[in-house]
Amino acid sequence: xxxxxxxxxxxxxxxxxxxxxxxxxxxxxxxxxxxxxxxxxxxxxxxxxxxxxxxxxxxxxxxxxxxxxxxxxxxxxxxxxxxxxxxxxxxxxxxxxxxxxxxxxxxxxxxxxxxxxxxxxxxxxxxxxxxxxxxxxxxxxxxxxxxxxxxxxxxxxxxxxxxxxxxxxxxxxxxxxxxxxxxxxxxxxxxxxxxxxxxxxxxxxxxxxxxxxxxxxxxxxxxxxxxxxxxxxxxxxxxxxxxxxxxxxxxxxxxxxxxxxxxxxxxxxxxxxxxxxxxxxxxxxxxxxxxxxxxxxxxxxxxxxxxxxxxxxxxxxxxxxxxxxxxxxxxxxxxxxxxxxxxxxxxxxxxxxxxxxxxxxxxxxxxxxxxxxxxxxxxxxxxxxxxxxxxxxxxxxxxxxxxxxxxxxxxxxxxxxxxxxxxxxxxxxxxxxxxxxxxxxxxxxxxxxxxxxxxxxxxxxxxxxxxxxxxxxxxxxxxxxxxxxxxxxxxxxxxxxxxxxxxxxxxxxxxxxxxxxxxxxxxxxxxxxxxxxxxxxxxxxxxxxxxxxxxxxxxxxxxxxxxxxxxxxxxxxxxxxxxxxxxxxxxxxxxxxxxxxxxxxxxxxxxxxxxxxxxxxxxxxxxxxxxxxxxxxxxxxxxxxxxxxxxxxxxxxxxxxxxxxxxxxxxx
Numbered sequence: 001x002x003x004x005x006x007x008x009x010x011x012x013x014x015x016x017x018x019x020x021x022x023x024x025x026x027x028x029x030x031x032x033x034x035x036x037x038x039x040x041x042x043x044x045x046x047x048x049x050x051x052x053x054x055x056x057x058x059x060x061x062x063x064x065x066x067x068x069x070x071x072x073x074x075x076x077x078x079x080x081x082x083x084x085x086x087x088x089x090x091x092x093x094x095x096x097x098x099x100x101x102x103x104x105x106x107x108x109x110x111x112x113x114x115x116x117x118x119x120x121x122x123x124x125x126x127x128x129x130x131x132x133x134x135x136x137x138x139x140x141x142x143x144x145x146x147x148x149x150x151x152x153x154x155x156x157x158x159x160x161x162x163x164x165x166x167x168x169x170x171x172x173x174x175x176x177x178x179x180x181x182x183x184x185x186x187x188x189x190x191x192x193x194x195x196x197x198x199x200x201x202x203x204x205x206x207x208x209x210x211x212x213x214x215x216x217x218x219x220x221x222x223x224x225x226x227x228x229x230x231x232x233x234x235x236x237x238x239x240x241x242x243x244x245x246x247x248x249x250x251x252x253x254x255x256x257x258x259x260x261x262x263x264x265x266x267x268x269x270x271x272x273x274x275x276x277x278x279x280x281x282x283x284x285x286x287x288x289x290x291x292x293x294x295x296x297x298x299x300x301x302x303x304x305x306x307x308x309x310x311x312x313x314x315x316x317x318x319x320x321x322x323x324x325x326x327x328x329x330x331x332x333x334x335x336x337x338x339x340x341x342x343x344x345x346x347x348x349x350x351x352x353x354x355x356x357x358x359x360x361x362x363x364x365x366x367x368x369x370x371x372x373x374x375x376x377x378x379x380x381x382x383x384x385x386x387x388x389x390x391x392x393x394x395x396x397x398x399x400x401x402x403x404x405x406x407x408x409x410x411x412x413x414x415x416x417x418x419x420x421x422x423x424x425x426x427x428x429x430x431x432x433x434x435x436x437x438x439x440x441x442x443x444x445x446x447x448x449x450x451x452x453x454x455x456x457x458x459x460x461x462x463x464x465x466x467x468x469x470x471x472x473x474x475x476x477x478x479x480x481x482x483x484x485x486x487x488x489x490x491x492x493x494x495x496x497x498x499x500x501x502x503x504x505x506x507x508x509x510x511x512x513x514x515x516x517x518x519x520x521x522x523x524x525x526x527x528x529x530x531x532x533x534x535x536x537x538x539x540x541x542x543x544x545x546x547x548x549x550x551x552x553x554x555x556x557x558x559x560x561x562x563x564x565x566x567x568x569x570x571x572x573x574x575x576x577x578x579x580x581x582x583x584x585x586x587x588x589x590x591x592x593x594x595x596x597x598x599x600x601x602x603x604x605x606x607x608x609x610x611x612x613x614x615x616x617x618x619x620x621x622x623x624x625x626x627x628x629x630x631x632x633x634x635x636x637x638x639x640x641x642x643x644x645x646x647x648x649x650x651x652x653x654x655x656x657x658x659x660x661x662x663x664x665x666x667x668x
Contacts, residue, residue, distance in 0.1 A: 043068055046075040051435050057084035060091060076431050080440075083124040086112055090135050109144065116148075123425065123447040126153045130160055137163025137192065142170065153450075158182060159192035166196040169205065184213060186221035186323050194229050201233045208234065215259060216293060219266040220323050227263060234259055252279055261285035265294035273298040273305070277313060289321070296320035300329035303336075304620050306605035311337045318345055324354040332618045335363060337607055340370035358384050358391035359617065365395070388489075390629040393636060393649045394613060402646035403636045405490075409483035412459035419456065420463040423448055433469060438526070445472050454483040461488045471521030490637050493522055494563050501567040505575035510642055511585060512571060514634030515592065518627060525561055533560040536570025542668045546572055580664050586612040586653055589631045594624045596667050604658045612653025 043049040049071035056065035065088065069081045089108045112132050116125045129148050136145040137160070149164050165179045182193070189197060197214065200206040206214070211234050218226040224245055231241045240260045244251040248267035255261035261283055269276035276298045280291055299313035310333040317330075327350050334343035344367040347360050354360060365380035378399070385396040393403050420426050425448040432441030445464075449457065461477035462485075464470070470491055477488035492498075492513065502509040519537040520526045532539045538546070540557055546569045547555035559565040574588065577596050581587035590599040602619065616632070619625035636649040 510638035
């Protein structure tokens with residue numbers, strides 16, 4: 001348990017406490033009535049108090065937070081209360097001391113510093129340090145910021161880095177390469193990075209050419225706020241900038257500058273690629289460089305829509321200076337049509353880091369093969385073959401090696417097992433899971449994994465499995481580098497229920513396991529933002545459709561949280577999707593994630609039959625693309641684990657071709 005000082009209140013004093021928080025007078029009948037209503041909402045248990053305090057802090061409701069916090073003293077997670085309380089103070093206008101710009105602490109600064117110093121290596125200290133640094137950066141309190149930045153462990157927030165670079169630049173320091181890579185990546189700049197850009201533009205560090213480059217990446221990211229910011233720095237007329245963003249077809253014809261014309265052309269390309277390409281012919285203000293850039297955006301957006309013109313426009317814009325994000329889509333346009341020469345040319349234009357991504361290593365190798373360069377192809381394939389992911393498996397198959405599971409590392413010793421049991425961070429994570437606060441639990445768990453070697457990771461994974469926290473078991477075992485245990489990476493719980501359910505629907509149990517591993521990581525009570533529930537993440541409308549089809553007249557949504565019902569309903573639906581999509585596991589996996597109508601329409605944009613791996617890579621939804629690759633990779637490992645025999649991912653992927661089948665109208 002973290003050791004923090006906590007205030008303790010008796011239940012009898014809670015109404016008075018609430019009145020004091022809300023500033024109620026003794027004679028204020030209405031206010032006292034409000035206080036009584038709030039007092040009636042006092043949590044019944046310390047567990048409920050922690051949950052209510054967390055939600056109140058997230059809403060910025062200080063009164064309800066203190067009410068709940070008073071009931072949670074002594075709770076195993078009570079250390080989080082001071083963290084949440086200080087975060088609330090940071091959001092208050094008067095939180096910081098008036099001398100903080102000069103570097104001396106005051107107000108919330110002193111309390112935050114004391115909090116961090118009491119437990120310097122804890123997660124909550126580093127989380128609060130991150131929030132504090134954002135506040136310090138906004139205030140320009142660079143002395144305090146710098147000392148905290150040097151101690152920051154997580155290093156996981158771009159906004160904090162941008163504030164740090166802003167402070168360094170304000171003192172005449174040079175920007176590191178990391179700053180340039182961050183600023184010139186397609187993304188919404190946000191407040192902190194936007195402030196850095198404005199500061200660098202004011203002092204001349206960013207030249208007009210740099211600002212035009214920033215404009216292009218902001219357009220690639222489709223980030224209107226960032227586009228407006230850079231447009232203002234380029235002194236573009238506000239009315240024309242608005243018109244280019246909101247009425248691009250008209251603005252492209254009337255643009256008074258190349259920048260306005262470029263903004264309008266790219267915005268139009270996002271809305272209607274074909275119309276944008278036609279309009280580029282008459283865009284007088286666009287030079288060759290900007291025209292090529294705009295055409296590349298039309299090609300990328302056409303590929304996102306799987307339009308047949310995407311490849312032609314890709315070929316015409318190969319000289320465009322664009323980001324890796326655009327090049328990914330241009331590569332997919334070439335891949336869909338098996339244009340290996342264009343695919344090779346696009347991959348060669350990617351940054352070194354992007355070329356090293358397994359997807360592009362594999363397809364670069366395939367392009368080398370198709371173009372008669374076997375030595376380069378073999379070298380690329382060997383660089384990723386045997387890695388435990390979709391493209392590592394495919395690369396190994398190209399070299400003649402099927403998927404097998406590696407030898408299991410020795411089980412942890414009793415001494416190794418004892419370490420996670422003693423870890424207070426793991427204990428806090430388990431308590432968060434018990435309360436249904438999965439985000440906080442995962443954050444605590446993952447923080448404890450920093451710096452662990454393979455033996456420590458395996459011990460933590462085994463311990464998580466013993467505690468029935470299967471998602472942490474899987475995710476922790478996934479992190480090992482040399483010693484592995486695939487019985488932990490690919491757990492097989494409730495095998496006696498899953499195998500009969502899969503056999504009844506004539507489904508491969510390895511595929512069902514692979515899908516569950518991706519859907520829920522075996523968390524029975526997990527619920528998505530779309531209200532998908534249980535192991536196979538079934539949404540309520542689909543569950544009711546399944547219940548009608550199966551004749552289950554007494555079905556209730558809470559039944560989805562039982563293993564038997566979830567497996568029965570999920571496998572029934574998966575079988576229906578599989579049959580509807582011609583027995584293709586690739587299409588059915590995509591249909592399970594995105595709905596069967598989408599892969600049906602995607603396949604009908606194909607120029608002809610393609611490998612299943614090609615179809616998986618060109619899926620236009622990032623979530624579904626990653627989902628399909630992960631599910632089929634998982635299924636192949638599960639098949640190897642369950643059968644003890646080498647497995648072929650390529651055979652499982654098969655091929656995908658256009659189809660005239662209309663599909664089932666009633667399938668949700």
